[in-house]
Amino acid sequence: MTGARVGSSLTDEQAAVRDLVREFAAEEVRPGAGEADATETFPEDVWDGLAELGLTGLTVPEEYGGRDADATTYAIVNEELAHGSLAVATALSVHCLATACLAEFGSDDQREAWLPEMAEGRPVGMFCLSEPHAGSNPAEMSTTAGYDPTADEYVLNGEKQWITNGERGGVAIVFAKVPDGGDGSHSGDAGGEVDPDGGADGPDTITQFLVPADAPGFEVGKKEEKLGLRASDTTGIRFDGCRIPAENRLTEVGDGLSAAFRTLTSGRIGIAAQAVGVAQAALDESTAYAGERDQSGRPIGDVQAIRHKLAEMATDVSAARLLVREACRQAEAGEDPRIAASKAKYRASEAAMSVTNEAVQIHGGDGYTTEFDVERFYRDAKITEIYEGTTEIQKTIIARGLLGER
Numbered sequence: 001m002t003g004a005r006v007g008s009s010l011t012d013e014q015a016a017v018r019d020l021v022r023e024f025a026a027e028e029v030r031p032g033a034g035e036a037d038a039t040e041t042f043p044e045d046v047w048d049g050l051a052e053l054g055l056t057g058l059t060v061p062e063e064y065g066g067r068d069a070d071a072t073t074y075a076i077v078n079e080e081l082a083h084g085s086l087a088v089a090t091a092l093s094v095h096c097l098a099t100a101c102l103a104e105f106g107s108d109d110q111r112e113a114w115l116p117e118m119a120e121g122r123p124v125g126m127f128c129l130s131e132p133h134a135g136s137n138p139a140e141m142s143t144t145a146g147y148d149p150t151a152d153e154y155v156l157n158g159e160k161q162w163i164t165n166g167e168r169g170g171v172a173i174v175f176a177k178v179p180d181g182g183d184g185s186h187s188g189d190a191g192g193e194v195d196p197d198g199g200a201d202g203p204d205t206i207t208q209f210l211v212p213a214d215a216p217g218f219e220v221g222k223k224e225e226k227l228g229l230r231a232s233d234t235t236g237i238r239f240d241g242c243r244i245p246a247e248n249r250l251t252e253v254g255d256g257l258s259a260a261f262r263t264l265t266s267g268r269i270g271i272a273a274q275a276v277g278v279a280q281a282a283l284d285e286s287t288a289y290a291g292e293r294d295q296s297g298r299p300i301g302d303v304q305a306i307r308h309k310l311a312e313m314a315t316d317v318s319a320a321r322l323l324v325r326e327a328c329r330q331a332e333a334g335e336d337p338r339i340a341a342s343k344a345k346y347r348a349s350e351a352a353m354s355v356t357n358e359a360v361q362i363h364g365g366d367g368y369t370t371e372f373d374v375e376r377f378y379r380d381a382k383i384t385e386i387y388e389g390t391t392e393i394q395k396t397i398i399a400r401g402l403l404g405e406r
Helices: 012-039 044-052 071-084 086-105 108-119 256-292 304-332 338-368 374-385 391-402
Strands: 124-128 144-148 153-164 169-177 206-212 218-223 234-245
Touching: 012 044, 012 071, 012 086, 012 374, 044 086, 071 086, 071 256, 071 304, 086 108, 086 124, 086 153, 086 169, 086 206, 086 256, 086 374, 124 153, 144 169, 153 169, 153 206, 169 234, 169 256, 206 234, 206 256, 256 304, 256 338, 256 374, 304 338, 338 374, 338 391
Parallel strands: 124 169
Antiparallel strands: 144 153, 153 234, 169 206, 218 234
C-alpha cells in the first residue's frame, strides 16, 4: 500500500530521490530490520549501501563530494529510511548532523580534511551534546575544554550521554565549556597547567569542537539497552584528559550553544520526518492486514470500527507530513523555521505513537508478537517524542514564539 503515500508536490529531482530511497528501504533495509533489532546489531552492509547511493553525504557540500541536499530532500530521505528502519534513519541523521556542523562551522582545512571521507561513509559522525545531568537544558553541561598553551591543545574532561553511533563512530562534534580566556589568546597558567573548571560556569563559554574517536582520552562507555531503536548503538562518551589540537575548535569561544540550536532545528525536521515514516509504515501494515485477516468469514477491514481507525491513522499521517513540509519550506525560503520545526516534531511524534498503538490494536494478538513488524514500530516510535528535544521542550518553544519571547 506504499504507493498511496502522498504529500505536497515535489520537484522532479526530489521525487527521484524519494523513489530511490523508497526502493532501497523496501529491498535492502526492511527485510533485515527485525533481525537487526533482535540482535541489537547495526547492519553495516546497509550503511555501505547508503554510502553507495551518496546518502552519507546528504548534508555535505558538492565541492566536497556530497549532495548538499535541501531541507525537503533531507526530510524525504529520513521519512523513507524510517519506513524501513528507524534505527538506520537515526544513525544516518546523526552522521548528517556532524557533517552539517563541519560544513557550516569548520575552516577550509577542516572541511577538506574530513568531509570528503565522511561523504563516502567513513568515518561515521557523532553529535555529543547531552550529558547525564544536562539533557533538555544543555546550558548546564559540565564538560570542559581547557586550553594548554605549551602544546597549543585543548584538554577535554567530562561525560556525554545518549550518543548515537557511539561504538561505530570515528569523529565527534563535541560541545564543552571553555574556562575564561581559554581561546589561546593569553599565556595561560604558569607552566602550562590547565584548570579545566576555572571560570567555565555559564552558557557563554560553550564551544564546539571536532574530536576524533582515536584521540587520547576519548573513551566509549557501555552500550545502552533500550526499549526500541535497538539496532542503533547508543553509548556514553567520556573525556579523560582528552587532548586535541587547538585548530580542532569549530566555533569561537562562547558560540557553541547558538551553533547547537541552529543545527538542532534542522535535526528536528529530520526527526519529525522519521516519525512520519514510522507512522506510515504502521498504517501500511495495518491496511494490508485488515484486507487479509478474516474474522467470522469476512476481512476485518469490512468492520466499521477498523475502517474508522484506518481513516484516523491516515489523516494523522498526512497532517504530520504537511507540517514537516511547511518547516522545510520555511527553511528553504530563508525564514526562521524554529517554530515550524517544533510544531512538526511535536505533532509528528505524537502521530507516530498513536498510529503505531492503533496498528498493534488492529493486529490484535498478532500485533503483540515479534512475527509482525508493528510491535517494533510501536517500541521505536516512543523515542521520537524524546530525542533532539522532548515533546515538552517543543511545546515550550512554540509557546515562546506565540508570546513573542523567542
